[in-house]
Amino acid sequence: MIIRLHLSAIVLILSLISLIKAKQNDPGQFLVGAGIYDITGQVAEIGFMGYAVPKQRGRGLLQRMRSRAFIIGDVNKEENRVVYVSADNGMAFQIIKTEVVDRLNKTLGSNLYNDKNVLISGTHTHSTPGGTGGTALVDITTFGFVKENWEACVNGIVQSIMLAHKNLQLGRIKINVGQVDNANINRSPASYLNNVDRGEYKDNTDHEMTVLRFESIDGKTEIGMINFYPVHAVSLNNTNLLVAGDNKGYASYLFEKLKNPPGTLAGQGSFVAAFGQSNEGDVSPNLMGPKCIDTGLPCEFYTSTCNGKTEKCIAFGPGNNMYESNVIIGQRQYDVAKDLYDNAQVFLNGNSIVNFRHTYVDMQTINVSSRFTSTGHNETTCQAALGYSFAAGTTDGPGDFDFTQSTNSTNPFWQFVAAFLAKPTQQQIQCQAPKPILLDVGLIKPIEWVPFVLPHQIFQIGQLFMVGVPGEFSTMSGRRLKITIQQALQDAGTWTPDSHIVIAGLSNSYSHYITTYEEYQQQRYEGASTLYGPHTLAAYQQTFYDLSMKLARNESVPSGPQPFDMRGKTFSFVLPPIPDGLPIDKNFGDIFTDVDPSYKPGDTVRCSWWGANPRNDLFTEKSYLYVDQFINQTWVPILTDGDIETRFLWRREIIDDSIITVEWDIPVTQQTGQDLYRLRHVGVKKNAAGRRQYNGQSKNFTINN
Numbered sequence: 001m002i003i004r005l006h007l008s009a010i011v012l013i014l015s016l017i018s019l020i021k022a023k024q025n026d027p028g029q030f031l032v033g034a035g036i037y038d039i040t041g042q043v044a045e046i047g048f049m050g051y052a053v054p055k056q057r058g059r060g061l062l063q064r065m066r067s068r069a070f071i072i073g074d075v076n077k078e079e080n081r082v083v084y085v086s087a088d089n090g091m092a093f094q095i096i097k098t099e100v101v102d103r104l105n106k107t108l109g110s111n112l113y114n115d116k117n118v119l120i121s122g123t124h125t126h127s128t129p130g131g132t133g134g135t136a137l138v139d140i141t142t143f144g145f146v147k148e149n150w151e152a153c154v155n156g157i158v159q160s161i162m163l164a165h166k167n168l169q170l171g172r173i174k175i176n177v178g179q180v181d182n183a184n185i186n187r188s189p190a191s192y193l194n195n196v197d198r199g200e201y202k203d204n205t206d207h208e209m210t211v212l213r214f215e216s217i218d219g220k221t222e223i224g225m226i227n228f229y230p231v232h233a234v235s236l237n238n239t240n241l242l243v244a245g246d247n248k249g250y251a252s253y254l255f256e257k258l259k260n261p262p263g264t265l266a267g268q269g270s271f272v273a274a275f276g277q278s279n280e281g282d283v284s285p286n287l288m289g290p291k292c293i294d295t296g297l298p299c300e301f302y303t304s305t306c307n308g309k310t311e312k313c314i315a316f317g318p319g320n321n322m323y324e325s326n327v328i329i330g331q332r333q334y335d336v337a338k339d340l341y342d343n344a345q346v347f348l349n350g351n352s353i354v355n356f357r358h359t360y361v362d363m364q365t366i367n368v369s370s371r372f373t374s375t376g377h378n379e380t381t382c383q384a385a386l387g388y389s390f391a392a393g394t395t396d397g398p399g400d401f402d403f404t405q406s407t408n409s410t411n412p413f414w415q416f417v418a419a420f421l422a423k424p425t426q427q428q429i430q431c432q433a434p435k436p437i438l439l440d441v442g443l444i445k446p447i448e449w450v451p452f453v454l455p456h457q458i459f460q461i462g463q464l465f466m467v468g469v470p471g472e473f474s475t476m477s478g479r480r481l482k483i484t485i486q487q488a489l490q491d492a493g494t495w496t497p498d499s500h501i502v503i504a505g506l507s508n509s510y511s512h513y514i515t516t517y518e519e520y521q522q523q524r525y526e527g528a529s530t531l532y533g534p535h536t537l538a539a540y541q542q543t544f545y546d547l548s549m550k551l552a553r554n555e556s557v558p559s560g561p562q563p564f565d566m567r568g569k570t571f572s573f574v575l576p577p578i579p580d581g582l583p584i585d586k587n588f589g590d591i592f593t594d595v596d597p598s599y600k601p602g603d604t605v606r607c608s609w610w611g612a613n614p615r616n617d618l619f620t621e622k623s624y625l626y627v628d629q630f631i632n633q634t635w636v637p638i639l640t641d642g643d644i645e646t647r648f649l650w651r652r653e654i655i656d657d658s659i660i661t662v663e664w665d666i667p668v669t670q671q672t673g674q675d676l677y678r679l680r681h682v683g684v685k686k687n688a689a690g691r692r693q694y695n696g697q698s699k700n701f702t703i704n705n
């Protein structure tokens with residue numbers, strides 16, 4: 001009797017618990033779809049976006065660049081849809097966003113996906129072909145706009161969204177949050193230490209990773225994964241000349257390889273895994289930190305110099321070289337993402353609401369209420385300007401010029417360049433103080449140097465709020481923005497204990513850095529690159545408070561002023577590729593040096609051909625190289641230029657000849673035996689005789705112990 005009573009009590013308690021649990025985990029239903037497409041661009045001769053080092057120009061391909069798109073929609077209301085895109089590029093630019101939404105409107109014949117509900121976020125890889133920004137400052141080191149790269153980017157993003165659109169199905173989304181404790185460090189701790197609220201946090205970078213798991217309504221088909229984690233994609237440093245997605249691109253590659261069927265070529269599977277960027281402004285993957293390369297001693301803390309020299313203070317690690325570091329930092333993000341993905345329990349529900357708000361703001365003329373400023377006074381933002389430390393760069397990529405961080409010294413050469421732009425007014429100098437102004441970029445004259453009408457965007461997907469910010473928020477700036485948004489949602493009565501906010505960094509437009517007021521006072525690189533003065537962050541907090549409040553209350557927001565449209569107004573000094581040449585006795589695709597007959601696992605196979613400039617054809621969604629295996633009497637391509645184990649290398653020979661080399665690092669786990677392999681290269685040559693595709697092929701080889 002007693003036992004039976006106990007049993008039934010336990011059963012009752014258990015069923016009560018499961019009832020509560022079921023209620024908590026009540027799965028929301030959404031329309032979901034994912035798509036992936038190639039955005040690589042020109043892998044040779046063009047300067048890379050990011051480090052602003054003109055001599056860092058493409059010599060080939062380590063990994064193709066991808067756009068990864070996710071659409072999440074309200075099941076009943078077509079107008080309630082949001083699109084998140086993570087693109088393997090430095091950052092999203094206005095000139096890309098505007099064209100993408102225009103083309104979507106044309107393609108679909110409706111404004112289903114538009115400026116307001118499409119969010120394009122860059123992963124911030126610094127090893128991507130540049131010249132896609134449109135604004136002068138970001139295109140200057142590539143000698144201007146590179147239309148082919150911009151087109152590859154725009155087209156790839158549109159295609160990825162269209163694929164996601166075609167794949168839309170009824171589905172569910174799970175969310176999980178965890179810690180990645182060994183993949184980032186703060187690269188400007190001297191600035192961070194100024195923050196009055198630093199005592200409230202354990203770490204000086206955010207370690208939190210938020211994972212979203214997309215699956216079909218029955219849970220049987222896995223559709224994709226997005227995660228948010230802040231770390232600069234600068235594991236590959238400014239001496240790398242191979243196009244690559246850096247640590248985030250590598251992590252995505254691993255995850256997609258895991259989830260797509262065996263034998264799926266890179267970028268060709270239906271499962272899409274985005275490693276999204278967040279508030280990474282002061283966050284570096286170079287875990288061993290900055291050291292003086294000549295003495296091995298720590299750099300000067302406030303200025304990141306060695307004996308007064310910026311270029312001697314460089315951050316390294318954790319690997320023995322940058323390619324190893326890239327793999328390690330990618331792997332660490334992948335490992336946690338996989339664990340969180342596998343163990344995700346909590347569904348996004350929140351009555352399955354999908355909603356969004358977007359507004360454009362002129363950042364140069366904002367009156368910021370004392371409610372948001374750090375001074376306790378009403379303040380204003382300033383006409384855009386860059387400080388001297390901007391030219392110093394960071395310990396992830398020190399500047400080539402004679403500048404140091406945390407500086408207020410002046411330099412005659414840069415003063416001359418600055419004077420050429422515009423002379424800062426007394427009012428601007430005061431407004432931007434303590435920033436010593438290097439470049440007064442807040443004018444259109446005759447081209448836009450930096451944008452100043454900026455998009456502010458927030459999505460709601462159930463209990464998740466996704467915030468699209470057009471720049472690089474420092475760790476603490478991101479935290480403060482989240483607190484403000486949470487406050488707005490609380491004030492509106494929408495916030496619940498399971499609500500969650502993520503920041504999608506480098507989204508929709510690019511306005512360099514956003515630091516806190518206290519970090520700004522230090523005028524290191526990030527503070528010098530905070531364009532609109534010391535109250536830039538407070539201005540964002542003010543706008544986002546309003547935007548979040550209106551989202552929660554389902555009120556409309558004004559569209560705001562239109563951003564300057566740079567399409568058709570860009571400048572370019574980039575020359576087209578010269579016609580391809582060859583020695584008189586050679587043909588395109590002829591062997592230059594061939595493979596050996598046999599290799600061991602762990603070896604690198606290498607084959608070179610007389611070839612052509614890869615700029616002639618981007619081979620979008622295709623490959624410049626194949627590793628073929630002879631399986632069942634047919635040659636089957638097993639690897640392409642999208643794989644991390646392969647490299648596609650281009651070099652100039654004599655004046656107009658090209659040597660193409662394909663390398664394959666044979667994994668130590670590669671099966672050995674009598675199987676035949678070969679390397680192949682496909683290219684397009686262009687010269688007076690016309691344009692033609694050519695093929696190169698190595699001898700057969702085997703892999704034996």
Ligand SMILES: *[C@@H]1O[C@H](CO)[C@@H](O)[C@H](O)[C@H]1NC(C)=O
Nearest residue numbers: 101102105106109110111114
């Ligand atoms: C979308 O396209 C239609 C016609 O093609 C055009 O009238 C409309 O202005 C476009 N919408 C936007 C927001 O560009």
Ligand SMILES: *[C@@H]1O[C@H](CO)[C@@H](O)[C@H](O)[C@H]1NC(C)=O
Nearest residue numbers: 237238239314320321322323
């Ligand atoms: C880049 O990394 C390589 C190691 O892979 C190192 O030798 C070189 O000094 C680094 N250069 C810079 C500028 O960081």
Ligand SMILES: *[C@@H]1O[C@H](CO)[C@@H](O)[C@H](O)[C@H]1NC(C)=O
Nearest residue numbers: 362364365366367368379380
């Ligand atoms: C900011 O305040 C000044 C002075 O009160 C006013 O003249 C100006 O119009 C305001 N600007 C904006 C954008 O509200």
Ligand SMILES: *[C@@H]1O[C@H](CO)[C@@H](O)[C@H](O)[C@H]1NC(C)=O
Nearest residue numbers: 368369370371376377378379
């Ligand atoms: C800021 O401006 C508002 C509106 O003009 C005013 O009510 C408030 O008193 C000002 N705050 C301070 C600290 O000056």
Ligand SMILES: *[C@@H]1O[C@H](CO)[C@@H](O)[C@H](O)[C@H]1NC(C)=O
Nearest residue numbers: 302303405406407408409434
């Ligand atoms: C910058 O200027 C201020 C005031 O003129 C001075 O106190 C400070 O030491 C200077 N900093 C550097 C790095 O020169």
Ligand SMILES: *[C@@H]1O[C@H](CO)[C@@H](O)[C@H](O)[C@H]1NC(C)=O
Nearest residue numbers: 077079353355553554555556
């Ligand atoms: C939100 O506002 C829109 C447009 O005014 C309206 O169509 C919609 O029904 C509202 N949604 C809710 C949940 O009130």
Ligand SMILES: *[C@@H]1O[C@H](CO)[C@@H](O)[C@H](O)[C@H]1NC(C)=O
Nearest residue numbers: 263629630631632633634636
């Ligand atoms: C080769 O063909 C056989 C017979 O058709 C098949 O069983 C086997 O799976 C194939 N092997 C591979 C690697 O495709």
Ligand SMILES: *[C@@H]1O[C@H](CO)[C@@H](O)[C@H](O)[C@H]1NC(C)=O
Nearest residue numbers: 630633676678698699700701
């Ligand atoms: C390479 O292998 C294929 C398939 O067995 C064969 O047809 C071809 O003759 C081989 N080529 C050479 C050069 O051995």
